[in-house]
Every structure is written in structure tokens, then in C-alpha cells.
Amino acid sequence: MSQGVGETIDSLLREGRVFHPPKELVETSNVKAFMDRHGIGSYEELLERARDIEWFWSEMVKEVGIEWFEEPKKVLEWNPPYVKWFVGAKYNIVHDAVDKQARIRKNKVAYIWEGEPGEVRKITYGELYNEVNRLANVLKALGVGRGDRVTIWLPMVPELPIAMLACAKIGAIHSVVFSGFSERALLDRIQDSRAKLLITADGFYRNGKVIELKSRADKVLGEAPSIENVIVLERIGLDGIDMKRGRDYWWHEIIKGHSRHCDTEVMDANDLLFILYTSGTTGKPKGVMHAHGGYAVGTAATLKFIFDLKEDDIWWCSADIGWITGHSYIVYGPLILGVTQVMYEGAPLYPEPDRWWSIIERYGVTVFYTAPTAIRMFMRLGEKWPARHDLSTLRLLGTVGEPINPEAWVWYYKYIGGERCPIMDTWWQTETGMQMISPLPITPLKPGSATKPFPGIEADVYDPNGNSLYKKNVGGYLVIKKPWPAMLRGLWNAEEKYIKTYWSMFEGIYFTGDAARVDEDGYFWIQGRLDDVLKVSGHRIGNSEVESALVSHPAVSEAAVVGKPHEIKGEAIVAFIVLRSGYEPSEGLKQELREHVAREIGKIARPDEIYFVTDLPKTRSGKIMRRVCRAVLLGMDPGDVSTLANPEAVDVIRGAVGR
Numbered sequence: 001m002s003q004g005v006g007e008t009i010d011s012l013l014r015e016g017r018v019f020h021p022p023k024e025l026v027e028t029s030n031v032k033a034f035m036d037r038h039g040i041g042s043y044e045e046l047l048e049r050a051r052d053i054e055w056f057w058s059e060m061v062k063e064v065g066i067e068w069f070e071e072p073k074k075v076l077e078w079n080p081p082y083v084k085w086f087v088g089a090k091y092n093i094v095h096d097a098v099d100k101q102a103r104i105r106k107n108k109v110a111y112i113w114e115g116e117p118g119e120v121r122k123i124t125y126g127e128l129y130n131e132v133n134r135l136a137n138v139l140k141a142l143g144v145g146r147g148d149r150v151t152i153w154l155p156m157v158p159e160l161p162i163a164m165l166a167c168a169k170i171g172a173i174h175s176v177v178f179s180g181f182s183e184r185a186l187l188d189r190i191q192d193s194r195a196k197l198l199i200t201a202d203g204f205y206r207n208g209k210v211i212e213l214k215s216r217a218d219k220v221l222g223e224a225p226s227i228e229n230v231i232v233l234e235r236i237g238l239d240g241i242d243m244k245r246g247r248d249y250w251w252h253e254i255i256k257g258h259s260r261h262c263d264t265e266v267m268d269a270n271d272l273l274f275i276l277y278t279s280g281t282t283g284k285p286k287g288v289m290h291a292h293g294g295y296a297v298g299t300a301a302t303l304k305f306i307f308d309l310k311e312d313d314i315w316w317c318s319a320d321i322g323w324i325t326g327h328s329y330i331v332y333g334p335l336i337l338g339v340t341q342v343m344y345e346g347a348p349l350y351p352e353p354d355r356w357w358s359i360i361e362r363y364g365v366t367v368f369y370t371a372p373t374a375i376r377m378f379m380r381l382g383e384k385w386p387a388r389h390d391l392s393t394l395r396l397l398g399t400v401g402e403p404i405n406p407e408a409w410v411w412y413y414k415y416i417g418g419e420r421c422p423i424m425d426t427w428w429q430t431e432t433g434m435q436m437i438s439p440l441p442i443t444p445l446k447p448g449s450a451t452k453p454f455p456g457i458e459a460d461v462y463d464p465n466g467n468s469l470y471k472k473n474v475g476g477y478l479v480i481k482k483p484w485p486a487m488l489r490g491l492w493n494a495e496e497k498y499i500k501t502y503w504s505m506f507e508g509i510y511f512t513g514d515a516a517r518v519d520e521d522g523y524f525w526i527q528g529r530l531d532d533v534l535k536v537s538g539h540r541i542g543n544s545e546v547e548s549a550l551v552s553h554p555a556v557s558e559a560a561v562v563g564k565p566h567e568i569k570g571e572a573i574v575a576f577i578v579l580r581s582g583y584e585p586s587e588g589l590k591q592e593l594r595e596h597v598a599r600e601i602g603k604i605a606r607p608d609e610i611y612f613v614t615d616l617p618k619t620r621s622g623k624i625m626r627r628v629c630r631a632v633l634l635g636m637d638p639g640d641v642s643t644l645a646n647p648e649a650v651d652v653i654r655g656a657v658g659r
């Protein structure tokens, strides 16, 4: 970055750090219109009124135009930690996301899709309806029905939302697996959910290369007896795809002759819509469950108020649908609002680092949502890349996934948003399903703070004894005190884990796993995970998940995985490894172990640094003390090590990292 620019950023950062949204944006915003209709005069009053959550969320049902098949009898039933929203309502999210849209916005474009090689497809709501229905009929014909699980391992192509919606339409539960994960990770998720059917593709494009999917799925399907059929999308036209007779079908062949009409299954609003696996503190990812009704209301309402989407907006969320951000804000939320969105298949720097900015210019994107890690990467590449493009259609920006450092915030504000576009720094989780702490277009912004809870969300920060640290500016446990509509409905097949992970820290209060502080103005500053979960480029990876992958290699006896701050990725993965006897440390072995993790989990989990050590610090009960490894790695005080079974291991770690 040139010095001049650095100076401007410094001075922007010194300006009291409060950025006020443009008056016109405030005046024309969806949230302001809502406030005017309800005689609400200020942001504070809105938050206050919304503390009556039953009132607020009933209003949101109207606000986003939810059409129940049968009206709810009750807004909320809360028996911590179990919640039911819109109790008694008959519903299917596909009705609002697709069926209704095909009726009222038939010729409006739902997705403008761009493949990495450059091809463009525009899919209207009418076409989306037809394709969803044809696939839904195929699923039915293959014997998939209500409550059955379908695993979807697809890249960022329109068929991914189509597949999800087709499942939901017939009441099946989808489980999407990120296309960047390995086939082992796919297998784990199929086995855990006992999915009946797999939908995948021959492959996809990433950085100009073809990444195969079907051939890799075949390597593990032998261990997945629950899978009865596989539907394969021909994305690339790869030769030699092995299609197992009676099990595997090409998407384009099997849909032939299937009707463009399919009745939408009438579900209970609290029936499950999907499972999405996410990393926790154990080696095994947990299946977060979401339900039709509340999730529809929560995702659409946040999108409408936070990102202010209106009929003529062009929305682009650059996330992958394999993560919750894509589920909520590329598939369900935007479709329920009937917006036009951009969807891009490939890598951000392909073929040049201005691909994203060129997309924004060519399609006239008005609201753009991305991750801090991407912004930091672009910041390092320099503002000359966005400067080549006219980004003046943008009116609002957003980030998600990890804390955004003020420098990256200001860069994003200045070089992408042209100092016009407020940045919605949205804090939320796979478990919350929807944005929870975030500015609205009317909120004065402080770079680096996710500002305040969304109306109807009661967030707080507690000390270990459950006392509130609200407005005390002291770090503590970030908690949510009242249920919210898109709240997770549990963990698939892991009820005890659900209670233990989220509800046992404080009675009847949801514990997020994050640390945060709330400043004197009531602004939340998220400080990061308190549990052993890493955030690498915004992706959640459990330390123990990487450790289990490492110890599954014959050379590895024990492993401790910790995070280390990284300029672009946020966190880098560092592994300390004790080898089995007979194995010698070498560069070659390091490389092999990195590749092994990539094969086991996916490239995103590949350790950045590996240290071979002869011992790892452990408690007397044999638990490996990652905390101590990390402290030594970062040159911090490891604290009291006298309780360790092997205090001398601390010096072993010191020696390895040269501290």
C-alpha cells in the first residue's frame, strides 16, 4: 500500500471512529419505513419495543410476506433449551422462496450466475420453479420422502440451490457438504445423517483447474450403504465418469419427462429443513438442525432490515453455499424477498485480481456481502484492482465470519464503498441461522464493532458467574438470553452434546462460544472463540478435527493443533507432532502430513506450520494442553505449568519454536 493511502486510513481511523450513515439511505431504508408505520421515533426505541419478541417477530412475518398454509396458534413455545416458533402453523419454506415468487415475479431474474471460465446463465423465478419441481419429482420417483436425508456435494452452480429447494419441497432434509471438503469429510457426513441419496457433479472449476467430485465420491461410497442413489450433474463434461448401473443417474437424463409441477409438501412450521455440519470442539463435526418456519422469518427479516433489500437491488453474497452464510443469504433469505442476485462459481483472483470488481461493475451489484479475510487479501493486492472498475452502483456493504480489523474496515469503506456505503459487520453463527448482532442502515458505525443486537435479539456478555458485563467494556462470555426464530433446533443425533455445548454454561441461556465486550455505548466488540475452534479464512475448523486427521496417519503418535494470528487468513493452523518410533522428522514428512490433512478434511484445514517434538505438555489425566503450546508459540507466558504431568515438555515446545 502506498504511503499516502496509509496516511489517509490513519486519519480516517482517528476521526473519532464513528461513521454516520448517509441521510438519504436512512430516510429511504426499510427499517425506517417500519419504524414510521409503528410510530417508533429512534433506533433505541425500536430496540426497546422489539424486546416484546412475540410482537416483533409476528410483525416480521408480515414484513417479509410469509404465507402460512395454516396460521400459527401461538408465536412461541419456549422450554429451554427447546423452542417452537409459530406453533401449529402449516408451512413449507419453498412456498415463499419459489412457488409464490413464480406467481408474482415469474420473469424476474432470481440468479445471475457466472461460471469461472466466464459463461453466464440467468435464471428467472419462473425457471427456478420449473427446475425445482422437475428435480423434486425425480427425488420422489427415487423413493425420497418426508424426513429422509439427502446429501448434496455440489459446487457453486445454480443446481445447488435447485437441489436444496427440491429436497425442501418434498419435505426431505438436505445436508450440504462444502465442495472444498474431502471425500472423507463427505463420507463422515453421509454416515452420520444416514442419507439416502447423494447429489453431486462430475467436477467444477477453481483457479482454472478442474476439481473432480464424482470420481472422488466413488472412492468412499462403498462405505456408505445408506446411499441408494446418486444424481450426477454434468458441470464440466468430464470423460470416463463411472456410473454405477441402477444407482447413479445423470441429472439431465433422469429429469427428462418429469413434470414442471409438483405439489409442495405441507409441513409443520417446526419440521426440519436441513442439517449443516459444523466444527466443534471434538474431532467429529456436529449436525446443526434448522426448521422451516422460524428460519424463513429470521433470514428474510434480517436481510430486509440489515441489507435493506428492495425490489430493484442486485444482491451479491460471495460466500459458498456449503456454509451457513450461503444457505441463509444466497438461498433462502434472498429468494423469500424475491431479489435478483449474483452467484459466482470460481476463485476471487481468477484470472486476475479484479474478477470480483468486474462482476460488481458488469451486473450493477448494489449490495455486497463478503468476509474480512477476502478484504484483507484484496487490501494487500492494492487498490489499483478495484480502481479499474466502476463500483458506483454499490450502496451498502457487509462482512461476516470473523472480527474485521479497523484497517481492513476502512479500506473496504474507502476503496470498495467509495466512502458512501455503510458496512454491516454482521455477527452470527451456523447455530443462530441468521444475523444476530449487526448494524442497521440507521446505525452509527464504529469500525471493528458489530454494533448492536438486531431488534428482538437479546445479547449480553457475562462473567463466569453469570453476571452481566453490559456496558462495562470488560471481556466475557457472549450469550443470547431469549430465543430467536432461526435458532438451531438441536444437533442431529447428539442431544446431550446440544445441551452441554450451548446450554450448560448458564442455565437457560444460549452460550455462543465467543468472547466479547460491550462498550459504554452498548456496542458489541467480538473478541473471538473461547472454545477450541479455529477460524481460518472465516471457516470454522476444530483443533481436534485437525488433530484426529493427523493421528490417523501412521507416522503420528500425538498431535496438538493451535491457531496463530495470520495477516490475511485471520488464523493460521500450527501443529505440534510427536512421531511414532521408526519415523524420522523431515521436510518430506511435513509435506506428506499436510497433504494427509487435506485428504482427510479438505485443503482449508491443511496446517501452515508443523513442528516435530518429542513430547507434548499434558495434564495428569493425560489431556494435551494446547493452551500451553500456543502460549509458547506466541512468546506469551504459558501460565502455571506446575500442574502438568510433564512440565519439562514446555521446554521441548520452546526448543521447537525457537523461543
Ligand code: WTA
Residues within 6 Å of the ligand: 278, 323, 324, 325, 399, 400, 401, 402, 403, 404, 425, 426, 427, 428, 429, 430, 431, 450, 512, 513, 514, 526, 528, 529, 535, 538, 539, 540
Ligand atoms: C465468528 C458464520 C466477529 C464467531 C456466519 C462465531 C464473527 C463464528 C463474526 C461462527 C463477526 C462470525 N465478527 N466474529 N461479524 N461473524 N464470527 O458458524 O466466532 O461459520 O462464533 O458462522 O464466526 O462461525 P460460523
